[in-house]
Amino acid sequence: MNAQHSNSNERRQRYWRRNLRLVAILLVLWFALSYGASILLAPWLNQFRIPGTGFRLGFWMAQQGSIVAFVALIFVYARRMDRIERVEGVEERDEEGQR
Amino acid sequence: MNVQAWTFVIVGLSFALYIAIALWSRAKSTGEFYVAGGGVSPVANGLATAADWMSAASFLSMAGIISFSGYDGSVYLMGWTGGYVLLALLLAPYLRKFGKFTVPDFVGDRYASQVARIVAVVCALFVSFTYVAGQMRGVGVVFSRFLEVSIDTGVMIGMGLVLFYAVLGGMKGITYTQVAQYCVLIFAYLVPAIFISIQMTGHALPQTGFGADVQGTATPLLDRLDGLHAELGFAAYTRGSKSMVDVFFITAALMVGTAGLPHIIVRFYTVPKVRDARWSAGWALLFIALLYTTAPAVAAFARTNLIETVSGKEHATLPEWVGKWEQTGLIRFEDRNGDGRVQYLADPAQNELTIDKDIMVLANPEIAGLPDWVVGLVAAGGLAAALSTAAGLLLVVSSAISHDLLKRALLPRISEHGELRAARISAAVAVVAAGYVGIHPPGYVAEVVAFAFGLAASSFFPALVLGIFSRRMNAAGAVSGMLAGLVFTASYIVHFKFLSPELNRPEHWLWGISPEGIGTLGMCVNFAVAWCVSRVTPPPSEDVQRLIDRIRVPSGAGEAHEISA
Numbered sequence: 001m002n003a004q005h006s007n008s009n010e011r012r013q014r015y016w017r018r019n020l021r022l023v024a025i026l027l028v029l030w031f032a033l034s035y036g037a038s039i040l041l042a043p044w045l046n047q048f049r050i051p052g053t054g055f056r057l058g059f060w061m062a063q064q065g066s067i068v069a070f071v072a073l074i075f076v077y078a079r080r081m082d083r084i085e086r087v088e089g090v091e092e093r094d095e096e097g098q099r
Numbered sequence: 100m101n102v103q104a105w106t107f108v109i110v111g112l113s114f115a116l117y118i119a120i121a122l123w124s125r126a127k128s129t130g131e132f133y134v135a136g137g138g139v140s141p142v143a144n145g146l147a148t149a150a151d152w153m154s155a156a157s158f159l160s161m162a163g164i165i166s167f168s169g170y171d172g173s174v175y176l177m178g179w180t181g182g183y184v185l186l187a188l189l190l191a192p193y194l195r196k197f198g199k200f201t202v203p204d205f206v207g208d209r210y211a212s213q214v215a216r217i218v219a220v221v222c223a224l225f226v227s228f229t230y231v232a233g234q235m236r237g238v239g240v241v242f243s244r245f246l247e248v249s250i251d252t253g254v255m256i257g258m259g260l261v262l263f264y265a266v267l268g269g270m271k272g273i274t275y276t277q278v279a280q281y282c283v284l285i286f287a288y289l290v291p292a293i294f295i296s297i298q299m300t301g302h303a304l305p306q307t308g309f310g311a312d313v314q315g316t317a318t319p320l321l322d323r324l325d326g327l328h329a330e331l332g333f334a335a336y337t338r339g340s341k342s343m344v345d346v347f348f349i350t351a352a353l354m355v356g357t358a359g360l361p362h363i364i365v366r367f368y369t370v371p372k373v374r375d376a377r378w379s380a381g382w383a384l385l386f387i388a389l390l391y392t393t394a395p396a397v398a399a400f401a402r403t404n405l406i407e408t409v410s411g412k413e414h415a416t417l418p419e420w421v422g423k424w425e426q427t428g429l430i431r432f433e434d435r436n437g438d439g440r441v442q443y444l445a446d447p448a449q450n451e452l453t454i455d456k457d458i459m460v461l462a463n464p465e466i467a468g469l470p471d472w473v474v475g476l477v478a479a480g481g482l483a484a485a486l487s488t489a490a491g492l493l494l495v496v497s498s499a500i501s502h503d504l505l506k507r508a509l510l511p512r513i514s515e516h517g518e519l520r521a522a523r524i525s526a527a528v529a530v531v532a533a534g535y536v537g538i539h540p541p542g543y544v545a546e547v548v549a550f551a552f553g554l555a556a557s558s559f560f561p562a563l564v565l566g567i568f569s570r571r572m573n574a575a576g577a578v579s580g581m582l583a584g585l586v587f588t589a590s591y592i593v594h595f596k597f598l599s600p601e602l603n604r605p606e607h608w609l610w611g612i613s614p615e616g617i618g619t620l621g622m623c624v625n626f627a628v629a630w631c632v633s634r635v636t637p638p639p640s641e642d643v644q645r646l647i648d649r650i651r652v653p654s655g656a657g658e659a660h661e662i663s664a
Contacts, residue, residue, distance in 0.1 A: 012652045019651075023188045030184045034177050034354075039347050042170075046337065053310035054319020059337040062173035063165075063395040064306060067180045067388050074187045074381040081192075082374055090654040092372050 121264030132269030145382025155237025170339030178353025187380035235537025287480025348616030356552030557584035557621025580629025588621030
């Protein structure tokens with residue numbers, strides 16, 4: 001009983017560390033794509049065009065690309081966390097213990 | 100049928116739908132009234148969040164603002180979407196695990212402090228109330244423009260409708276009407292955008308038409324627009340004129356403010372499980388992105404169309420819609436040099452045409468010569484956007500009073516029945532008060548909304564994030580952080596917006612940061628003060644430590660769905 005308890009505690013801690021790591025990685029991407037590519041580097045990126053369109057890259061990132069990236073980041077997070085929850089066995093269950 | 104008849108029919112049908120949904124989804128308990136019983140599916144919650152979020156400002160004003168500011172308008176596009184990433188990664192799942200009903204609930208319990216709870220209640224009331232006044236005004240403006248009733252009558256009709264479904268249905272009624280309102284508003288936004296995109300570039304998707312060549316030429320639309328801007332003396336459309344520092348800080352303040360707005364956060368209490376909260380944030384942003392990626396395309400189309408229609412043309416030969424908007428005073432032409440031609444120039448000394456930004460979306464169907472029913476659709480969409488946001492905000496106001504103030508602070512022994520009645524009464528009072536402010540606007544609604552974001556960024560967001568991610572953070576730290584952030588941000592905004600607006604220019608700003616962007620710095624002040632104070636005061640109790648452990652992991656004692664019991 002005691003061993004089981006400490007095992008579950010360990011899993012909860014591992015779950016939390018993996019969550020923090022994933023959040024940190026995704027937030028770095030979030031910053032790089034919005035503040036980086038769409039603001040700080042936008043003037044430099046504007047010298048390039050997206051092939052086949054009239055979009056300058058920095059401008060496109062600021063008005064389209066960053067928004068698409070935000071949506072993708074959240075879905076990636078939701079998917080990965082589902083997996084981490086399952087692997088560490090910390091999903092919520094309803095009254096009958098169903099997942 | 101003429102425009103007016105179409106508008107009556109479409110708006111009438113959409114209202115009938117909202118009322119039917121409200122009757123079907125009456126709230127029977129406080130759990131249903133505050134958080135729809137915690138049983139909303141993630142996709143439905145995503146749709147409702149999108150409608151809750153996209154206000155009259157997103158629907159009516161945003162494309163117009165981008166149209167007149169080009170690249171600089173990106174601060175709104177990124178600021179009002181990027182916050183959802185913070186919400187999904189740093190707040191939504193943990194607050195869902197915490198359960199309960201409101202944001203002050205979390206602040207009060209996590210910091211085990213009634214002072215913290217009351218500070219949070221005051222912030223929630225202030226932020227939500229300033230925001231809702233703008234929405235009621237938006238309802239009035241749409242009514243008066245399309246149905247030719249006075250703005251005041253329009254506000255009254257809007258009040259009646261919101262009163263009916265918010266008071267009756269609480270969060271449950273609001274959620275399902277918001278789902279319907281999202282469908283109405285997105286359809287109303289996309290239809291004219293697609294028509295105009297096909298007309299100007301031959302692309303059905305505005306998102307790609309925006310980067311395509313102008314129909315029948317080999318010049319990209321955006322290059323044509325940059326060229327027109329250069330001719331008339333405006334800053335290049337794709338580069339903008341704000342300083343990089345300011346763009347950076349405004350974007351950050353809007354993002355963090357978004358993540359700290361109580362009416363958005365409470366939406367994540369309504370889903371059954373922690374994992375649903377994460378998925379739901381993704382769905383919400385996807386539905387929002389549909390409008391937010393269309394808006395900059397609409398802006399560029401409208402700008403090009405406008406300049407080519409009016410610039411250098413004889414005033415007498417301009418199309419009919421110009422005259423119609425001149426009557427409302429939203430377009431003004433003053434022939435300074437008396438040659439009968441319109442000179443539309445960046446230089447204020449020579450410019451002869453002034454255009455209100457708000458008409459770009461409203462006038463778009465007329466500018467592009469679209470059928471009459473499209474105009475009616477745009478009116479219904481604008482109303483859906485304003486009403487859905489108003490209802491969500493009113494619920495925060497009512498729950499802050501009946502739940503946080505009465506139940507959790509003043510009258511802890513109030514019965515379930517009594518609390519539900521108090522919630523309905525405070526919702527009704529809030530609607531009437533918001534309507535009053537909508538009819539007698541304080542003249543600075545736009546400034547006040549910027550205020551709401553700055554305050555949400557500098558008060559709630561750090562207190563919530565630290566409450567989840569720092570075990571060491573205690574009540575003294577959180578409260579002093581919130582107050583420091585609030586006082587810093589509020590005094591900067593009040594100084595430049597209300598006390599000495601004549602100084603509101605870049606050379607007087609602190610490090611070139613405008614009042615719109617100062618919330619970012621306020622947030623940093625909050626974090627710094629909270630950290631320092633918490634280090635010199637005792638750590639939180641054992642109970643609070645257990646609460647933190649509980650909210651960090653989905654499984655274990657107090658699983659999310661238990662609140663519905």
